[in-house]
Amino acid sequence: MPQMTDERVRAGMTREEDLSLLNEVSMKTAGVSHLEMCIQCGTCGGSCPVAADMDHTPRMLFAMLRAGMREEVLRSNTPWLCVSCYHCVVRCPQEVHIADVMYTLKGMAIQAKLYTDSTAPHFSQTFVGMVETFGRGYELGLATRHYLRHFPLRLPGMMPMGLGMISKGRMAIVPKKIKHMDQLTKILDRAKELELTS
Amino acid sequence: MNKYLLYPGCSMDSSAKAYMESLNSIVEPLDLHLEEIEDWNCCGATEYLGINLIPAYSLIARNLALAAKQTSDTRTVVAPCSACYLNLAKADYYMQERPTLGAKVNEALAAGGLEYKAGTLDVRHLIDVLVYDVGLDAIRKAVIHPLSGLKVVPYMGCMLPRPDYQHRWSDHEHPTELDDLLRALGADVIDYPLTTSCCGGHMTQIGPETAFELIHRLVSDADERGAQMMVTVCPMCQMNIDAYQNEMNHFFGTNFHMPILFFTQLMGLAFGRKPNEVGIGVELVSARNALAHIGVEVPVTEEPAAPRKKDEGLPMPRRWTKHEGKKEAVK
Amino acid sequence: MTERVGVYVCHCGSNIAGTVDVVDVANWAAEKLGRQGVIIAREYKFMCSSLGQELIEKDIKELGLTRVVVAACSPHLHEKTFRTAAKNAGLNPYLVELASIREQVSWVHSDKAVATAKAKAVVSGAVSRVIENRPLEEIKVPINPNTLVVGGGIAGIQSALEIANAGFHVYLVEREPSIGGHMAQFDKTFPTLDCSACILTPRMVEAGTHPNITLLTWSEVTNVAGYVGNFHVTIKKKARFINEELCTGCGICQEKCPKKVIDDVYEAGLGYRKAVYTPFAQAVPNFPVMDKENCTYFIKGTCKACEKFCPTGAIDFNQQDEMLHIDVGNIVLATGYDLFDARRVSNYGYGRLPNVFTSLEFERLSNAAGPTSGNIVLRDGKTTPKSVGVIHCVGSRDKNFNNYCSVICCMQGLKFAHLVHERTGATVYNFYIDMRTAYKAYDEFYQRVLEEGTLFVRGKVAEVTNAARNEREKGKLIIQVEDTLAGKQRRIPVDMVILSSGLQPRKDAKEVGKMFGISCSMDGWFTEKHPKLDPVSTMTEGIYIVGCAQGPKDIPSSVAQGAAASARVLDKILQKEVALEPIKASVNKEMCSGCRICNGLCPFNAIAFIEDDKVTEINPALCQGCGTCVAACPAGAISGTGFSNEQIIAQIDGLLLRNLEVQEAV
Secondary structure, three states: OOOOHHHHHHOOOOOHHHOOHHHHHHHOOOOOOOHHHOOOOOHHHHHOOOHHHOOOOHHHHHHHHHOOOHHHHHHOOHHHHOOOOOHHHHHOOOOOOHHHHHHHHHHHHHHHOOOOOOHHHHHHHHHHHHHHHHOOOOHHHHHHHHHHHHOOOOHHHHHHHHHHHHHOOOOOOOOOOOOOHHHHHHHHHHHHHHHHHO | OEEEEEOOOHHHHOOOHHHHHHHHHHHOOOOEEEEEOOOOOOOOOOOHHHOOHHHHHHHHHHHHHHHHHHOOOOOEEEEOOHHHHHHHHHHHHHHHHOHHHHHHHHHHHHOOOOOOOOOOOEEEEHHHHHHHHHHHHHHHHHOOOOOOOOEEEEEOOOOOOOOOOOOOOOOOOOOOHHHHHHHHOOOEEOOOOOOOOOOOOOHHHHOHHHHHHHHHHHHHHHHHOOOOEEEEOOHHHHHHHHHOHHHHHHHHOOOOOOOEEEHHHHHHHHOOOOHHHHOOOOOOOOOHHHHOOOOOOOOOOOOOOOOOOOOOOOOOOOOOOOOOOOOOOOO | OOOOEEEEEEOOOHHHHOOOOHHHHHHHHHHHOHHHOEEEEEEEOOOOOHHHHHHHHHHHHHHOOOEEEEEEOOHHHHHHHHHHHHHHOOOOHHHEEEEEOHHHHHOOOOOHHHHHHHHHHHHHHHHHHHHHOOOOOOEEEEOOOOEEEEOOOHHHHHHHHHHHHOOOOEEEEOOOOOOOHHHHHOOEEOOOOEEHHHHHHHHHHHHHHOOOEEEEOOEEEEEEEEEOOEEEEEEEEOOOOEOOOOOOOOOHHHHHOOOEEEEOOOOOOOEEEEOEEOOOOOOOOOOOEEOOOOOHHHHHOOOOHHHHHOOOOOEOOOOOOEEEEEEEOEEEEOOOEEEOOHHHOHHHOOOOOOOEEEHHHHHHHHOOOOOOOOOOOOOOOOOOOOEEEEEEEEOOOOOOOOOOOOOOHHHHHHHHHHHHHHHHOOEEEEEEOOOOOOOOOHHHHHHHHHHOOOEEEEOOOOEEEOOOOOHHHOOOEEEEEEEOOOOEEEEEEEOEEEEEEOEEEOOOHHHHHHHHOOOEOOOOOEOOOEOOOEOOEOOOOOEEEOHHHOOOOOHHHHHHHHHHHHHHHHHHHHHOEEEEOOOOEEEOOOOOOOOOOOOOOOOOOOEEEEOOOOEEEEOOOOOOOOOHHHHHOOOOOEEEOOEOHHHHHHHHHHHOOHHHHHHHHO
16 A cells, blocks of 8 residues: 555655645545545446536546646536535445545635635535534524525525424524533634644 | 443434434333433534544544543444434544544644544444344334334435445445334335435535435435335435425426435334324424324235246346345344 | 685676675675685676576685575575576585575665665675575475366366376366366357357367266365375265266256256356256266255155156165275366356345346356357346446456456457347447457457447446436436546446456365465465466475466466466476475474474474374475474474574574674674
């Protein structure tokens, strides 16, 4: 197994500025990505339930990563459409951690401000904001805030559903906060510092 | 006695409260003891991982650290929500596979006075412990009202059987655990090829048209196969198929009415609980008509598929299961 | 006495000299190891060349060398070369030691200084060791001219016939009721589309009637003892419940037997046989066997229909398994392969979706002698498919299943496409990752199938499903795939799917390997002695591997290997005796405590416990000198010639340059 990129960097065998795009993505991915092992067989693109809506299949993204096409990759809508169903992950004959690579690409796209449609990134950020404030997900608040921002015209259509959920007691009106929010905040603040230094 | 640490997850006291109520209704007949992890926080669902790596894993790991600290006589964490289950299992696995990640997450946890040694806990889903620890025999014994005549499709969803870091499931694509459990309750289980296909996940929020397509595939195939309802193990699947079915119908000009209940709700009913004790009635696509079939005295004569005529066709190979012979299977 | 040691450092072109300063190593050895007895150290471009060898021979004669160290490649390659050179110059060949400074130094390091220092240490270790070497003599043993061939597929048949035709006796053992192997199941063979039975059955008949071949079908080897030239083999001849002397092979018993059984072996589960049966019409021998597990008489105690109708009274319900003991000099293993179990790829639906077939099922389906008389139909037994998808690489080149390429599946998939096209006129799709047609006339066959209009899609199929999304897909199997050349996901509805399943080692390959004293690779195939230069030999003298037992391969390669192994066997037989390496372990009976720890460890079955003396003994002819027992013995009672404790300790001291410290202290 090839040595993991971040370990090579730390050992001074590879300098960070020399990293290819492929290695950079690999390094930023949880677990061992196996990205360099892709044989372009298309199992991922064939398995994906939302491939029809993607501008590039996952397989094509991996080829583009190899080709160093940073901007095209980070502008792609593919990672944002990934529904994390893991069909490609278990079928991939080369054990590429495809779903986790998609998470990495989302993070990189947000940092580089290269995403084209802001719906998904803003949804993620709204959700994370909620978790960072309350420690729990606040579904009604989440949905409302999100829909007001992105689908102002759709919202009335969603009202019957929202009202149904409220009347059936399936949406909390008051956000619940965990007891030791201060502890969680400290952990997340430290984690963010570590993220920047890594 | 089966004792576990419970990680309920955010949905269980709001959108999936029917899941929580029905779970509470089956713990006693099955002698299950669930001890909630104190002051657990959100697992980040599928959103946090796409923003920041270390904070996302630290968020998840705080729960593992709390659970490990709380451990008395069990080291198994049970999550009823598939997304929560996956996130907890994934953090535990990747913190081992990638020691640098584990070290950083622990550095962050230390800021809150916590630590977690990856691999200390077993992370399992509710249906896993019901089928493999409690066992189908015990479940069968608790059945008072068999669900005979209720035609159901088992819907496992994606995040439960995949990626399956600890090889807990009979198969990644067509696992049989939910089928087996529903059969143990006496239900007529329809073979459902889409049992682990995606419900759309967060796409209902960020790209509804994409999600409607996925929901349509699931609901229309279940309908085509004559299902009276779908049965799920995941709050997100339930929410998407239940709450968005109406909009999906609008979008496609269809008129499906496919209720979707949590498997624990059917367990509760089979164990003799009243519908209101297991959260029935809060679903948006009503299960009332479908449930009319339960309790009706119909002998079990129907088979899922008509037997092949002798000598006419060619024989089929035996069906594969990784757990063949190892774990309990329905007789 | 002080030994006179010569050290010879090889450049191996730039293989070694590119990373190791060979001149420095030689100079260092001459200077620093002089006290050890090194009287000359030279370096040379290619020590293995005749000039290099002559250099050593000359020094032995002229300088009176008593020990030689050659620092070059691995002893696997040239140990024999240099030992022969020493022998030619009158020095006992076992007083030559090789220091591997290529495989273990230059090829695994990039820093020249570090590599040079390590090369010096390795040379120093070899010098210290070689001084402790003792002259050894080879052991000569006679060769039994009889040969055992295990496995009666095409590779085993070929091997048996070559040896038998040369005039030597062969025991051909086959587990199934008939020889023929997988090839007997096929309809056509790629790329020429020869009828498989037409080219195979003459060979089967020849093997069955050859005066030099003893055919033992429905038999299995249960024990192997002995060593090259003198193997003692036990064979279980399973009860057939048929008296072979009386049986005429008329087939009436099969006709009358009321019990139908699914034939999982020959018909690949797609057809039926009786409880008493010959697997196919051209079976060799044509005596049937009775399947005890399914026979009504054996289950219920009544029936005996076969006995009633047998015209010669050949049915014998009292027959017992027989143990045969034979002696042979060489053994050829031709045990073949198992088909990958396609049910494991559950996204392809085999075992769940009726009209998904495996490659072997399709072979039977297309075979005129098969369950449908060669009609290619769906599992309902009557409908001809209008569209068929052939999926390549099923279970192969996939880290979830088998890592390796199964070699034959591309060509097999092309053959299926051709047969479907020819017999049904259906539209055929072939789904592949890479098209591998690398052999004589293979790519031409690909061209032919292209010409016939087969639609090729480059992409590994993601799933086969019966969940239709529209009218076009209703009632069909839908193949979902990324067409990687078009960059789009496609859903292609077909009536039938054929899985070009890969090959895998026999499920008992490990145990069989252990019985014959040979090893398996990571993937489970038997390991050859050298992947390029000795593909049919094994690390155990006298045991050869041919056909798919060694790795996936097609018919021509299997036949070639069968013949190649026979040449090696005949070579051995004609030598009449064989020289065994004298590198052996032996037990010091005084020190042996009889603990028996070593008994189960020997991979060559060379260790026996002598009950009377309560000590362990090692058969020097069986021992291959691996050293496992030497290391394991808690009493230190076992030592290995060529690997004595003195040699090992001296080598370690040398490697650590302790020999220099002593010297400098002095």
